[in-house]
Amino acid sequence: MIRAAQQDLGAERVGFDFEQDSPGPLIDNSKELVDAIRDIDQVRAEYQERFDRFHHLFCDLDDGNASARVVDRMIEQAREG
Structure with missing residues (x-):
C-alpha cells in the first residue's frame, strides 16, 4: 500500500490503523513500488x-x-411476520 494514501486521507478516514493492519508493504516512493512489483512472489510470501x-x-x-x-433473511422475515 502506498503510504501517501494514508497520509492524504488521515488515519481516521481510512478506518483502521494503516501501519498495523495494511495487507502489504507500505511503499514510500516509485522505486520501492517497482522493486515490490518485480519481486511480487517474495512480497506475497x-x-x-x-x-x-x-x-x-x-x-x-x-x-x-x-x-x-x-x-434468505428477507424470506425469513416475511415468514415471521
Missing part, C-alpha cells in the same frame, strides 16, 4: 499472514454469497 488477517478483519463476508444471505 512475506505478507501472506498480514493479508489473511486483513481479509479476516475487513472482507470476511466477501465470499460471493451476500445476495443469497440478503434474500
Whole structure:
C-alpha cells in the first residue's frame, strides 16, 4: 500500500490503523513500488499472514454469497411476520 494514501486521507478516514493492519508493504516512493512489483512472489510470501488477517478483519463476508444471505433473511422475515 502506498503510504501517501494514508497520509492524504488521515488515519481516521481510512478506518483502521494503516501501519498495523495494511495487507502489504507500505511503499514510500516509485522505486520501492517497482522493486515490490518485480519481486511480487517474495512480497506475497512475506505478507501472506498480514493479508489473511486483513481479509479476516475487513472482507470476511466477501465470499460471493451476500445476495443469497440478503434474500434468505428477507424470506425469513416475511415468514415471521
